[in-house]
Amino acid sequence: MDAMDVDYLNELLEQDVEIREKIKQQVSDLDKKVRVMVGILIKIHSTPTDTLPPLLDSVRPILRSCHDTSAALASLVPPNQFWRWKEMWSNSLRTAVYSAALVEYLSSGSLITLSQASEVLGIKEEWADRFSIAVEDYLHGLISLVNELSRLAVNAVTLGDYEAPLRISVFVKDIFAGFSMLNLKNDTLRRRFDSLKYDLKKIEEVVYDVSLRKLTDSTKSAVRK
Amino acid sequence: MDAMDVDYLNELLEQDVEIREKIKQQVSDLDKKVRVMVGILIKIHSTPTDTLPPLLDSVRPILRSCHDTSAALASLVPPNQFWRWKEMWSNSLRTAVYSAALVEYLSSGSLITLSQASEVLGIKEEWADRFSIAVEDYLHGLISLVNELSRLAVNAVTLGDYEAPLRISVFVKDIFAGFSMLNLKNDTLRRRFDSLKYDLKKIEEVVYDVSLRKLTDSTKSAVRK
Amino acid sequence: MDAMDVDYLNELLEQDVEIREKIKQQVSDLDKKVRVMVGILIKIHSTPTDTLPPLLDSVRPILRSCHDTSAALASLVPPNQFWRWKEMWSNSLRTAVYSAALVEYLSSGSLITLSQASEVLGIKEEWADRFSIAVEDYLHGLISLVNELSRLAVNAVTLGDYEAPLRISVFVKDIFAGFSMLNLKNDTLRRRFDSLKYDLKKIEEVVYDVSLRKLTDSTKSAVRK
Amino acid sequence: MDAMDVDYLNELLEQDVEIREKIKQQVSDLDKKVRVMVGILIKIHSTPTDTLPPLLDSVRPILRSCHDTSAALASLVPPNQFWRWKEMWSNSLRTAVYSAALVEYLSSGSLITLSQASEVLGIKEEWADRFSIAVEDYLHGLISLVNELSRLAVNAVTLGDYEAPLRISVFVKDIFAGFSMLNLKNDTLRRRFDSLKYDLKKIEEVVYDVSLRKLTDSTKSAVRK
Amino acid sequence: MDAMDVDYLNELLEQDVEIREKIKQQVSDLDKKVRVMVGILIKIHSTPTDTLPPLLDSVRPILRSCHDTSAALASLVPPNQFWRWKEMWSNSLRTAVYSAALVEYLSSGSLITLSQASEVLGIKEEWADRFSIAVEDYLHGLISLVNELSRLAVNAVTLGDYEAPLRISVFVKDIFAGFSMLNLKNDTLRRRFDSLKYDLKKIEEVVYDVSLRKLTDSTKSAVRK
Amino acid sequence: MDAMDVDYLNELLEQDVEIREKIKQQVSDLDKKVRVMVGILIKIHSTPTDTLPPLLDSVRPILRSCHDTSAALASLVPPNQFWRWKEMWSNSLRTAVYSAALVEYLSSGSLITLSQASEVLGIKEEWADRFSIAVEDYLHGLISLVNELSRLAVNAVTLGDYEAPLRISVFVKDIFAGFSMLNLKNDTLRRRFDSLKYDLKKIEEVVYDVSLRKLTDSTKSAVRK
Amino acid sequence: MSFQPIFSQFQLELDDHNDRRERLIKASRDVTNLSKKVIFLLHRIVNEDAQDYRAHSKHACERGIEKLREVRDIYAAIKPEVQGDSFWHHHHSISPGLQEYIEALSFAHYLGHGTLITFNQVQAALSDDLGAPYFPLPKEDYLLGLSDLTGELMRFAISGFSRKGGRARAVQVCNFVRDCKSDFDRFAPFVKGLRKKQVVTSQSLEKIEHAVYAIVVRTSEYDLPQEILDDIIGQSMSS
Amino acid sequence: MSFQPIFSQFQLELDDHNDRRERLIKASRDVTNLSKKVIFLLHRIVNEDAQDYRAHSKHACERGIEKLREVRDIYAAIKPEVQGDSFWHHHHSISPGLQEYIEALSFAHYLGHGTLITFNQVQAALSDDLGAPYFPLPKEDYLLGLSDLTGELMRFAISGFSRKGGRARAVQVCNFVRDCKSDFDRFAPFVKGLRKKQVVTSQSLEKIEHAVYAIVVRTSEYDLPQEILDDIIGQSMSS
Ligand SMILES: [Mn+2]
Ligand SMILES: [Mn+2]
The missing domain is CATH 1.20.58.200 (Translin; domain 2)
Structure with a gap:
């Protein structure tokens, strides 16, 4: 039974279960942040244009706090496995991108680029094989x-x-x-x-x-x- | 319209289509080889044990010819995207592994290991992020x-x-x-x-x-x- | 299977069937009341604001008549099993809450609270483990x-x-x-x-x-x- | 093989096949009429109110021509088997009822009753166990x-x-x-x-x-x- | 609102509800009997051929008790509406027929005919438009x-x-x-x-x-x- | 839509309906023959080898009677439209081929070829674009x-x-x-x-x-x- | 194996058939992509600002037809593979691309002529310069391709809403699509898949109807002629 | 926002509920995994070669029960969260793990005693050392958990086929599973999901029946007692 090397195979199979569990937790965290931002940004519809700046200012720290989540996810995903796990966070990340883009438009009137969005959310280019914005x-x-x-x-x-x-x-x-x-x-x-x-x-x-x-x-x- | 950088985004989107097309072709090639091997190995059921060796010998060159396909696939898959594309060749690769394992058992009576199987099919360890046997x-x-x-x-x-x-x-x-x-x-x-x-x-x-x-x-x- | 167990389980299961049957009847009663209220409240869309009060007055006695149903349901559900059976009346109760809330808004312009809604529908706090508004x-x-x-x-x-x-x-x-x-x-x-x-x-x-x-x-x- | 009495069973089964075939044909006929009416009635959306009457007049003869189909279906369905076959014409009949109702509304502004609809489509009361509007x-x-x-x-x-x-x-x-x-x-x-x-x-x-x-x-x- | 004649339509719709409820009850009764028979007949797989007769004898009274259910169903279904309601008991009746057929084969080695099955289950020929074995x-x-x-x-x-x-x-x-x-x-x-x-x-x-x-x-x- | 086109297309489509109807009839004929052959051939499982010949002889005339159906189908299908209609008879034809092949194996122990099968079923080579065995x-x-x-x-x-x-x-x-x-x-x-x-x-x-x-x-x- | 000769023949035939099938599927996929691109292109052109809408629209049509010549090249190339009964053998593989092509072609045609392309015009577009058809046009594909057109017309009507004259065009498209729906309904029971597409057409029609309605309601408040309204909007949009 | 106070209360309640739910789902998942591992373990132990099968089987049971103590620890830990009407509120979250636990427990019990574990025995296993239940055992979960047991028994019977005495045991299991099926059939209309599991049970039963049949047919040719046949096989297998 040596040949099949049960322990080695088992280890490989169990790692996945664990990674999934941990990513789930981080995504749930990201989700909470995203929900708070959406909750604040709802108010733009009843906020006169000239009092928008403080409202946007209250979103920015939350955007910054996503850096931690991004770093955590980047460290959880094994090298080269971005595409294996990305479905798990897609929804939350899209809403984060939306929040960043809305803040950008309302502040500067311009469209956020993909790399600006990555920067705002603290996603580093060198993580491309583990965590990035598709x-x-x-x-x-x-x-x-x-x-x-x-x-x-x-x-x-x-x-x-x-x-x-x-x-x-x-x-x-x-x-x-x-x-x-x-x-x-x-x-x-x-x-x-x-x-x-x-x-x-x-x-x-x-x-x-x-x-x-x-x-x-x-x-x-x-x-x- | 600069911000959205349409050309860049379009390029990213079109690359995938092309890669898919090329991988399909290689997999179809691999499939043909695999089918020939399976066709030969069917005959073990009517071949007396003492005349097995020549039959197995006729399979070996085909196994070796899979090296080319493996190399081609490894070069087609972009770095880090193993998990994105692997469903495409899973079926064929499993049958290739089966063929290698059967030849091994009938030759030596022993069980092929994962790394031996990779070797027989010419799959190099350094391709792990692009092409390997899961x-x-x-x-x-x-x-x-x-x-x-x-x-x-x-x-x-x-x-x-x-x-x-x-x-x-x-x-x-x-x-x-x-x-x-x-x-x-x-x-x-x-x-x-x-x-x-x-x-x-x-x-x-x-x-x-x-x-x-x-x-x-x-x-x-x-x-x- | 242990013969005693078979009888015991059967008895328990038949009890449940009976409870379900009785709850169903009460819910069907509640449903009728609710449908009448909804039927009356549909008319707000063609009733000028100043003639609304009599329309609302015609709903109130029906709301009060729900007290009986509430009491009946509270007595049918075994202690601690609120969550086991609540699916059965959820839909009807939600519509009853809606009716109470609409009457409240149109009368006073204010939002009915959960405890106000319970009171209007005659649901007592001490029934919390058997019948309440989730x-x-x-x-x-x-x-x-x-x-x-x-x-x-x-x-x-x-x-x-x-x-x-x-x-x-x-x-x-x-x-x-x-x-x-x-x-x-x-x-x-x-x-x-x-x-x-x-x-x-x-x-x-x-x-x-x-x-x-x-x-x-x-x-x-x-x-x- | 006597016991299973294949001939007797087959006879019972084949009768159905034949009836089904004939009903199918009548329904296909009804369907054609219905489709023509629907095709004409589509035009109400681009016809000014004052030129509607001639358009409606062109539908009426087709409605009348349904009398034949109704009579044919009533004669095909064996006594007591209305409920067995009704699924076959339900869809077409519903659309016929719709056509009659639309013509009625646009002509007189009133709602067609069930018995009026039966009359318009030439469905007699005494056929109740064979063909009627459910x-x-x-x-x-x-x-x-x-x-x-x-x-x-x-x-x-x-x-x-x-x-x-x-x-x-x-x-x-x-x-x-x-x-x-x-x-x-x-x-x-x-x-x-x-x-x-x-x-x-x-x-x-x-x-x-x-x-x-x-x-x-x-x-x-x-x-x- | 006269035209739609809600009361009349409701009456037609509600009759069905009541009949459905009553048939359901009888079918549920039939189901219980059928389940008991199936439960006994399972034991043929562990009963030696020579001790089968007493086992079959214990099924016969239950088969006879289906006569009551059959009569009840025949009296519930309105004339001519056999085909409307038959789906409700089809499953149970099929299993009853199966039980009767299995008892027949194990007793006499012969195949039960359709009319024998009707007789065993107490289904009279004159009920054909209300309750029979299709x-x-x-x-x-x-x-x-x-x-x-x-x-x-x-x-x-x-x-x-x-x-x-x-x-x-x-x-x-x-x-x-x-x-x-x-x-x-x-x-x-x-x-x-x-x-x-x-x-x-x-x-x-x-x-x-x-x-x-x-x-x-x-x-x-x-x-x- | 161009009025002439509407009529023209309608005509073409109705022609197809007619062809379909006629092919259906022939296929239903073929189906009956095929079912009879299958019914006879079922008996090989309880017929001792030495009494097989008469059983096979009783199948042969039915095989020959398929010639008429083949000719009829070949005349119904428009030139070059073999592949358009073949789904309609595929199932029946496959079973006919199976019957011919089984008769051949049991008679001579050899495998029927495609052209032998065509001959047995009376399918001429010159009909290739209308009716043949794919x-x-x-x-x-x-x-x-x-x-x-x-x-x-x-x-x-x-x-x-x-x-x-x-x-x-x-x-x-x-x-x-x-x-x-x-x-x-x-x-x-x-x-x-x-x-x-x-x-x-x-x-x-x-x-x-x-x-x-x-x-x-x-x-x-x-x-x- | 004693049956080797028998099966060798089949092996050749099946391989040949599979290879051809692969080639035709590839061709069909290329046709689909090209056609889709043309549809995108047409939308893009008509959405550009222009002085003379009619001329601009004709120009779009020409550009589209020109680009679609590449599809004809593909069909010319596969012509030998779909002769005789081979066409219907591979119809399943060809059909998706063909329908997309007809959709693009009919869209371009509508922009150029304001009419529905006829069966013969499509068959002509599927023929070489001498008028010899690459393959026979199945009426089913013709109808199914056209019924996709209504979706594109809906997009065209709604996104061209704010251009000069866009409102009037939306009304035209609305009537055109309504007629299409009425005509296609007649064919629905004969053509597999058409009924489902008619549901989409109905939805598109309702969307256009609603858009047209919105125009009428909004302009009803002002006693200004459509032309002047258009100008006002044009000014404020371009500002 | 003027309704802040009202909704703040709900926010707390819902967050509390969600958190609890998450914890219970996590616990249930842990229970499931542990139970599955115990089932694997039991199969592994009974497949080991052993001299005295009865003792070996008792040993497997003990090992299983011991390992399942970890599940009881989990239930002890969540006990405070599922008191009163809270149990039924979270029943959906707890149920999958509980059924898997009952499956493992009843499998171990069968190996040890050859009988079906009773309702009270399961409730006892779900109680602390003083006999106080962690939560009430729903009869539905008891029945659904047991009906999964038949699948494991099928695997047990078939893969133990060649061990000493394996044939006799397969016959026992066959009769046992047949009785289970008969008993559970009575409950099927009352318990949601049981009917579907009974279909699986039927399939398992047929598989065992067929295996047992094969034994009988094979041994019928030799007028040798089962014991001796077992020995012969044992020798040739171990060689
Ligand atoms: Mn489209
Ligand atoms: Mn299991």
Whole structure:
């Protein structure tokens, strides 16, 4: 029975069970952080634009705290086994990317890049074979960003900000154009991208409403003059 | 639109399609070789023990020709992506392991180890993150070996070889004991292992029949004398 | 199997069948009451705000009639077995909670608490290990409330009431924020909460439509002045 | 082999085959008629209200031509076997009921009754044990009617008819209230009824859009006062 | 709301609910009896042939007690609605037929006919439009009989009865030939009949084992001659 | 859609329906013939070898009667559309091939070739683009032949014929080796071929049993020598 | 083995068939990819800003047809493999790519002509320059390919919403898709798989209907002509 | 947010519940793993060669029961979490491990005593040294756990086939499993999931029946007593 080397084989088989257990725990941690961020970011819809900065500031430390989770996951995954385990954290990581992207847009008006997102979440390039943001996870994050911005366009008007929808419209159209140039397979990503059309349409309707109102107002005021 | 860097993302997405295509081709090649070996090894059931060596000799060059396929696959799989693609060749590789193991048993009467199997198929240790024999694939190969040996026990008797079943019985019991000590999850491997019991039982029945016949014959001859 | 055990187990199992049968009957009773309430409450969508009170008054006696059912169920369930049987009445109870919550909101504009809901439905605290409103059932009731209010926001406008949507918006956003604090598992509650987003969006859009037109109106009136 | 009486059993089994074949043919005929009606009725979505009458007139002869099919089916089904075969025509008959109901609503604004539907399709009361409209089939027809009307509310507005949605809203709410009082089991009918909520909501939103913009005569005049 | 005539429709729908409830109860009764019989008949596999009669005698009174259930069901089903409700008792009735058929075979060695089965279970011919044994239910019962007999062939040998398999083989081949001549549709019955092949094969293998070793009287005597 | 196109396509589609209907009828005819042959051939398992010839003779006229069906099908299928319609008769034709192959083996001990099978069933070479035996259908027929022969090996021993299993073993091993040369896709044929292993095993075990007991003349004489 | 000669023949035939099958599947996959890319391209072009929409749209059509010539090259290459009864033997392998091609082709055609491409026009596109067909066009593939078109038209209508004239075009597309649905419904019982696609078409239709409705409702408040409204939007969007 | 106080309370409750649930699932998973290992261990021990089978089998039982004490430790540790109505709240989380434990326990018990462990014996094994139960044993789990036992007994009977006395034991197991099946059939309509497990039991039973049948057929040719046959086999196997 030497030949089969039962102990060696058994060890290999049991390691997996243990790794799975530990990754699960880290992902559950990441999940908690992500949920807190989402909970805070919900408030952008009732926060006037000029009081946004403190709200965003309260998210940043949580984003930073993801560095620990990232490091932990990178150390748990055995070298070269990124693709074996990545399904376990995909969902949570996508939402983390979304949070980082939303903070970035609301702070600077610009689109977070994949490498910026990695940096924000403390994911080092040298971990590529163990823990990184897969392209599709980054793109899922962007789609969630657009979903949220379409709601924001509506609520901004309610809060009296008539400029935000226009800015959002330009930004989202750019993202949409970018996605159009990607060769997506017929999978979840593709389906979610297809649904972006409705977000885009909603935003355009808001811009349209606002422009027409402005026109009527200006005509009126023109008349008054 | 810079931020999203469409070309870069597209490149990443398209690479996968191409890799998949190329791996498929190599696997189809491996498959052909494996099928030829299986076709030759079928004949052990009608080949008397003393004329086995030439039959085994005709399999060896084909086993060696797998080195090329192994090297090709190792060069196709990007570093660290072993786990992403391995499902594609699992089936073929298991049958290759089975062929190597059968040749080994019939030549030397011993059990091929995981590292011997890798060597026979020309799989280098340094490719571990791209192409290697996963433990479970090795074990699947062994189960196929036992399936075949249980048939061989029956046919050996028909061919007049009453010793082979005993040898097979001892060998298979050792493998069975080895498997019993592994902590298998409830998956295909576990189910196939459970089915080994019937092979084992079949072999034992043959041994039993043969021993009893010998006894009766010897009693008879004893009586006659 | 031990003969005594067979009889003993059989007896236990038949007892359960009997309890189940009796609970079923009570739940079917509760169900009828609940269906009548839902049938009446459907009419809020076509009832002008000022004629709501009599409609709500017609629901209250039915809510009170649930006290009997509650008492009956509390007496049927064996001590400590609340969680064993609760699936049987969950759906009906959730709808009863929803009815109570809707009546409360439309009467007082405030959110019914869990203990208020228990009181309205005649569920005593000392029955906690046999019959009570589980947190999740209460939360399900609230989600149904939000579903209904999003429809009401739309229909209020049709009925000429432009203030209701705003009130609903504030109320629902508060509930939504409350839910966001909760760590829901991946179950029905979670999925239903996720779908609240769409109700919220709908309400926001109504508020948006109304504000946008008020803007013009106020400008108009401002202009007129 | 006497005992099994193959001939007798075969006769029983073959009768069924023949009846099935013949019913199939009639159902296929009914299906063709039904498909033509549906094809014509699709056009209501692009036909202005005042030119509807000729369109409806072109459907009526086809409805009448169903009398033959009904008579044929009633003569094919053996006495007492209505429930055995009804699955075969349920789908087609439901769509026929839907067509009749839609024509009725668009002509007279009223809801077709079960006995009116039977009359329109030429189904005689004395065939009850062989061919009739089962309650559930009638109700399925009504649900299809509501599905279509919810789309019509949308398209009527596109065609410039702002009154139709209001009429549809009142009509559908009545049907909905009726259904709410029925004791439906947890089957397809129940599920389809549950989905009516979405149609109702959609219609309410159309009425909302129209009222918000004070486009209907009724709202306009209300405003004027 | 008159048109939909909710009360009338509800009455039609509710009648069914009540009938269903009552039939359910009777079927549950029948089920209990059937389960007891099956529980007793399991013991044929460990009962030597010569002590079978008392075992069969203990089943007969239970078969007789089914008369009550049959009468009750016949009185519950409304005229002409046999085909509407039969699914509810099909399973139990098939098992009752199987029990009657097994008792018949073990007592007299002959195949129970459809009308004998009806008689044993107290099902009167004049109930044909309300309660009877449908051909397919009878055939399902026979298939279960064959399933059981194939196991009995094996266990009879274990109990030292080498003649039983031969008798079973002849009996089952006759049933199999009968089925082959039936024009079965592609449904459950067909699939179960197709699986009879395996039972037949198993029985043939038992007969083979017994003949090979010349264990039966017939073979022994054949050899002796 | 172009009006002319609609009519044109409709016409084409209805033509197909008609062809399908007519082919169905012929196939149903063929099916009846095939079922009769299978019914007769079932009896080989209880027919002693020396009385087989009359049984086979009774099959031959039915095989010949297939010529008409073949001619009818060849005239129904439009030129070049063999592969479009062949699914319709595949099953029946495979069983016809099986019948012809079994008759051939039992008469002459040899394997029927594809062209012999075509001739027996009256299929002319010049119909190749409309009606012929596809390679896979021929192979399916052979697999059915092996399935049946494995049962025959068992039953022959029961009937006292100890030579038949040996002959069958040699014949089936040759067929099996032939199949092993083929590169089958992962379809039904592949799965059925994979299952041949079990038939082969069964036959080998019968030969084993017989050789072990030295029951055959050959083994007996071998031993004697 | 005594049956070697018999089976050797089959071995050759099956290997030949499998190889051909592999080649055709590869070709079909290439056709699918090319067609999908053309569909993407068409969407991209029509989403670009342009002064004269009609000319721009014709230009898109031309670009699409031109790019689709690569598909014809593929079909020309496999022509020898799908002659005679071989076509129906391999129809399963060819069908997916063919339908995607028809989808792309009909989309380009719609953009250029505003009509549904006819059966003969598709068959002509599947023929060489002398008019000899590479293979016969099965009507099933024609219908199934077209029924996918409605999904693309929905995307086209909705994402072109804010372009100049986009609203009017959405109304046109809406009526066009409704007619398609009505026509295809007649064929549904005859063509396997069409019924399922019709469900998708219905959904697409409803989405367009809703979009068109939204336009009408929103513009109903203002007594301005569509043209002027378009201008206003155009200005504010480009700002 | 004005409802903060209301929801804060729920937040605490739900978090507490989730945490407890996680702990219990973890515990249940540990119980499952331990029990599975004990089942493996039992198979391994009984497959060892031994002179006195009865003593060896008793020894296996003891080893198993001893190893299963670790499970009792786990249950002792979670006892406070599953008191009162909390048990049924978390029953879903506890149930899988509990059934696996009962399977292992009943297997050990069968090896030691040749009988089916009774309900009270299992409840006793789920109690502390003073006899106080860690939690009430649900009859459903008792029955479902036992019905998995038949699968292990099948493996036991078939893989012990060639040991000394293995044939006689297989006959015993066969009758035992047949009785189990008959008894459990009565409960099947009352216990969710039992019917499905009974199907597996039937299959196991048939497998054992077939193995036993094979013994009888094989030994029928020789007029030798079972004991002597066993010896002959033993000799040739060990050679
Ligand atoms: Mn598409
Ligand atoms: Mn187990």
